[in-house]
Amino acid sequence: MLSKIPIDLENVDKESMDKEILRLGIIAELDAINLYEQLADMTENEDIKKVLMDIANEEKTHVGEFLALLLKKDEEQVKELEKGRREVEELTE
Numbered sequence: 001m002l003s004k005i006p007i008d009l010e011n012v013d014k015e016s017m018d019k020e021i022l023r024l025g026i027i028a029e030l031d032a033i034n035l036y037e038q039l040a041d042m043t044e045n046e047d048i049k050k051v052l053m054d055i056a057n058e059e060k061t062h063v064g065e066f067l068a069l070l071l072k073k074d075e076e077q078v079k080e081l082e083k084g085r086r087e088v089e090e091l092t093e
Contacts, residue, residue, distance in 0.1 A: 003027050019074050025066040032059045 005024060012020050036056035040049045071078050 003031050019070060019077075022066050022070040022073065026063055026070070029059045029062045029066065032056070033063070 006027075007020060009017070009020065033056050036052045036059065040052035040056065043049050043052070071081075
């Protein structure tokens with residue numbers, strides 16, 4: 001099932017709009033990755049599987065593009081991602 005837009009964009013202030021657009025782009029790409037990978041797992045046709053996985057990988061690049069833009073716009077997001085990375089390192093070392 002594909003995600004629904006978690007917010008009403010009409011209620012987003014102008015200052016936050018670009019960040020919300022980028023987050024929605026990330027959500028859409030993650031949905032696409034999940035869909036294509038699930039479809040690839042379902043088929044036994046190797047040609048279809050290869051194409052679906054290639055498309056899924058392209059969507060992963062798109063996630064990176066949206067995230068790079070988001071990190072330029074949202075300093076708090078940068079700090080929280082780093083905090084999350086450190087927490088994972090502490091828990092998994």
